[in-house]
Amino acid sequence: MPPHTSSEQTAPHRRFLASILIPLLTAAMFLVLALEPELRLAVPLLVGVSAAATMLLAFVLYRGESRPYAWSPAVILGVALLLRLMFVTAPAQLSDDIYRYLWDGHNVLSGINPYAAAPAAMTPQTEMRQIHQAINHKEYTTIYPPAAQLVFAAGTALGGTVTGLKAFLVLIDLVLCAMTILLLQQLGLPIWRAVLYAWNPLPVLEIAGSGHVDGAGMALFLAAVLLLFRYGGSRTGAAGSGAVFAAAALIKLFPLVLGPVLFLLVPRPRRLHFAAGFCYGATLLSIPFLPDLVRIWDSLGAYGKNWEFSGFAFNALRSATGSGSLARLALVAVLLVCIAAATWRTAAAQAPENAQDGQVTPVKARRVLAACYAVAMALLLTTPTLQPWYALILATLLPFAAGPAGVVLCWAVLLTYRVQLPYFILGEWIESGWVTAAVFLAPVTAWGMGRLLSRSRQAGDPSVSSPAGR
Incomplete structure (x- = not known):
């Protein structure tokens, strides 16, 4: 047997160092932000540190495809808990x-x-006066x-404080992380x-x-996927998955756009049960x-007609047509086309597997999640209002279909916090066209x-399969 070369001997050592250094560097970066007393005055630092953390994740994705990391579920969840504990007791600033x-x-x-009246029409109890004063858009019934x-x-039952509610949402988020690991294994x-x-x-x-609630909705979405994968072939499993998906959509409406693609994951004999479960749950x-x-429709209608923030496609179409309403309708049409295209492509790819309609295979599930990733990307690029937390729908899907575009967008949305500086100091909400374009x-x-890199690598080695093009 030939002796080991020095590079072969050091390779495991390098992998070990990378596995240790990456979580340590990640924690150190987050600690820098957690020590800031006022993030609204430290937006450049927030953008820079989050960019460094995102580049580290991009490195993990690129390197892990050829040299996988050996992080255990306990390490992944432990670091995730540590990162969240740094912020959970701080005031909600952004x-x-x-x-x-x-x-x-x-x-x-x-x-x-809560739908009976808008906060502006209600007299708060003594203990709720401070909360009432901090509510934005009091004139609207809850959306x-x-x-x-x-x-x-x-969450409010845990003391009725910001920290208590945030802690409850963080707990759900950690469950989401655990379900992500379980689904990846499956x-x-x-x-x-x-x-x-x-x-x-x-x-x-x-x-x-x-303390945004979007993570809870996506946790239920992953729970619906897990139920389909494990028990979708049974009536109870399919109906239960439909009910859980209804709950996901009734936390935040965004998961609804994933519904047509998710429906393809349901075995054909059980699709009626899934639909019935969805209706029953809703x-x-x-x-x-x-x-x-x-009354929620009044608030949703006002949001749909009047709200706008950091929507580059919307701004461009409104400038070209001279009509905000026309621009919104055009973007809805574009999104519907993207959903239809993703659904059709997924259905067409599954056509040869019709003989297995009674079961949900890993190949089917991966294909459906990749299509959901594409739909989420289309939603974020076409919405007239793009708040940073809206991108949590895409971030949840990164482990299953990640590519450079998704990783970059989940960081780029943080650029929109630039508006916090003039708003906090001067009380003026001033958006930047350059930020919106970026x-x-x-x-x-x-x-x-990513597409160019993927084609270049495949030309050099046809056996290479990379997520770079997504």
């Missing part, structure tokens, strides 16, 4: 949405329908669906990919930092809030460069 959450949750616990109200109530994918979400700056800042969650629940063009450029 967003004030959590005060609306607390107001709604308190109303539910008090037996008051959050019924399942979100139950999450708010559960699909035959390496579990190190879970760090693309678990150690990502976006969920840490938006859930542990600002009805069961909605009944307690009737009849006032219908948020859109950064992932598009990354996608194009």
Whole structure:
């Protein structure tokens, strides 16, 4: 047997060092941000540190495809917990949405329908006056669906404080991380990919930092996928998955755009059961809030017609057509076309597998999740309002279908926090056209460069399979 070369002897040592240094560097970067007393005055630092953390994740993705990491589930979850603990007790600085959450949750616990009246029309109790003052857009009835109200109530029950509600949302987020690891194992994918979400700056800042509820919706989406994969062949499993997906959509409406593609994962003999479970779950969650629940449409209508933020495609179309309404309709049409295209391509790819319609295979599940990733990307690039936490729908799917475009977009949305500087100091909300353009063009450029790199690598080695083009 020939003797080992020095490079062969040092390779395991290098892999060990990388496995240790990457989580340590990640934790150190997050600690820099956690020590900042006011993130709204440290937006350049936030952008720079999160960029460094994102580049480290990109390195993990690129290197891990050829030299997998050996992180155990305990290490991945332990580091994820540490990163979130750095921010969970801090005030919610970058967003004030959590005060609306607390107001709604308190109303539910008090037996008051949160859809009955807008906060501006209600006189707060003594202990709720400070929360009431911090609510944004008090003139609108809550825009959050019924399942979100139950999450708010559960989190508010933990002391009725920002920290208590954030801690509850972080707990759900850690469950999401655990389900990501479990689903990766079930699909035959390496579990190190879970760090693309678990150690990502976006969920840490938006859930542990600002306390956004979007992660809870995506946790239920992954739960629906897991139920389909494990028990989708049975009536109960398919119906249960449909009900869980309804709950995901009724926490935040965004998962609805993933519905057509997810439906393809349901075995054909069980699709009626999935649909029935969805309808039953949505009805069961909605009944307690009737009849006032219908008022949510007024708030959703105002949001759909009037809200806009960091939407490059919307701004471009409005400038070209001279009509915001026409631009919104055009973007809805584009999104629907993207959903239809992703659904059709996934269905066409599954056509040869019709003989296995009674089961959900790992290949089917990976294909569906990749299509969901594409739909989420289309949603974020076409929405007139792109708040940073909206990208959590994409971040959740990174471990299953990650490519440069998705990784870059989950960082680029943080650039929009530039508006916090003049708003905090002067009280003026001033958006930057350059930032809006960068948020859109950064992932598009990354996608194009990824495609070129992928083709170049495949030309050199046809056996190479890389996520670079996604």
